[in-house]
Amino acid sequence: MRHMETMRWVDGCLEILDQTLLPGKTEYIKCEHYTTICDAIRRLSVRGAPAIGAAAAYGLALGAASLSPAGKAEFVSAIEQIARELCDTRPTAINLQWAVDRMLQLLHEQTTDSVEVLKETLLAAAHAIYREDLASNRRIGEFGEKLIPPNVSILTHCNAGALATAGFGTALGVIRAAHQAGKNIHVYADETRPLLQGARLTAWELMQDNIPVTLLTDNMAGYLMACGKVDLVIVGADRITANGDVANKIGTYSVAVLAKEHGLPFYVAAPMSTFDLNLAGGQEIPIENRDEREVTHFAGHPVAPAGVKVWNPAFDVTPHPLVTAIITDRGVARPPYTKTLPALVDK
Incomplete structure (x- = not known):
């Protein structure tokens, strides 16, 4: 299996694989300033x-590296402003807010007045988040692979692979692990309109x-299921609420309804950083609306x-009654999610 580098830290800057150019061209964007990452x-160069x-x-x-503040208080204030700008880029996926909040909490816990030490601390935390995501994806694969029988056809929607993570993937991480286990699987990939992440990215991966x-x-997808060509569905997630409602790429809800109609398991794979147990249900999730030119x-x-x-x-939001199980990096949760999800969070 290839390790696809969605991003990499090189000589003091972040290089991001420009996914808007895939599969035709593999090109990295050199990010020397936080605004380039924003x-x-x-633009979905990273998604x-x-x-x-x-x-x-x-x-x-x-952003921290570019600052030359008069002191710690000014530094912290500037970092908080940068954090707000980053969080404003895309509202639906909770992982962005989770990562920024984790960095800010670490910053506020530091007792040193040395701005240089604070900068080093933030960079170390970013490296840790990257490494932990890669490790968590592999654990998702290990847990999820046990749910995949041999000789099956799997439908997936959008891209929840190495390109959507630090590497290996969530939904595709489960698929990769099943393939590595020799389970003789076949994948059907929805093209995923309007930006074709399934066609351009999932099929390529x-x-x-x-x-x-x-x-x-x-x-x-519906006719494919009616023809008996699908055994199960597995997708990723951008935010999962306390009751197990799942926000994912538009079109996921339709696939979940079709899976229910045809008696097929519908699995969701996501790390714990995708869970937002502060929200009771999917109706509270902010849904991003994008430029009309995409359509x-x-x-x-x-x-x-x-x-x-x-x-x-x-x-869109897939209601929890349509979700057979949620595969996480801490284990597999099944209904009732209001009980099983908090149990995983507390592990």
């Missing part, structure tokens, strides 16, 4: 909940690892009448 997150959390952590470290994959358009244009060319009204939410 832009990369907004996927765990990945943008790690990128934001590095953004805070880069799986082909890189020689995992059998078939691409289909989003509106083919009206393709590769820069118009595909819809000029002036047409567009609704373009980036995510």
Whole structure:
């Protein structure tokens, strides 16, 4: 299995794989300032909940490195402003806020007045978040692989692979682990309109690892299930609430409803950093709405009448009754999630 570097720290700056260019070109964006990371997150050059959390952590470290404050108080105030800017880039995925809050908490716990030590502390914390995400993805794979029978076909939606994380992936981490275990799996990847993360990224990742994959358009999923070609569904998540409601890429809810209708297991794979147990249910999750041109244009060319009204939410919410189990880096949670999720958090 290849380790796909979604991002890498090189000579004091962060290099981010520009996923808007995949699969045609592999090119890294050199981020020497936190504002470049903010832009990369907004433009989806880096995307996927765990990945943008790690990128934001590095953004805070880069922002800190650029500061020349008069003292600690001024430094902390400037860092808090940078944190707000990073958190404003994308509202739905909780991992971004989680990573920034973790960095800020660590900063406030420091008793030293040395700004240089504080800068070093923040960079070390960003490195730790990156390494921990990679390790947690592998644990998700280990737990999830046990749920995958041999000789099955798996449907996935969007990209929850190495490209959406520090490496290995969440939903694709489970798939990778099952493949490594010799379970003879086949993957169906939804193209995932409007930005084609399934077609451009998931299919590419799986082909890189020689995992059998078939691409289909989003509106083919129901018929694929009706034809008996799917045994289970596994997806990632951008935020999971206390009752087990799951925010994920738009179109996930439709796949979950179809899976329920056809009696198929619907699994969600996510690290603990994706859980927001402060929210009771999915109705409280902020849903990002994106530029209408993502729908009206393709590769820069118009595909819809000029002036047409567009609704373009980036995510939807799958209600917990449709979720068979949630695979985490601490184990597998099953209903009732209001009891099993807190038990995993407290592990």
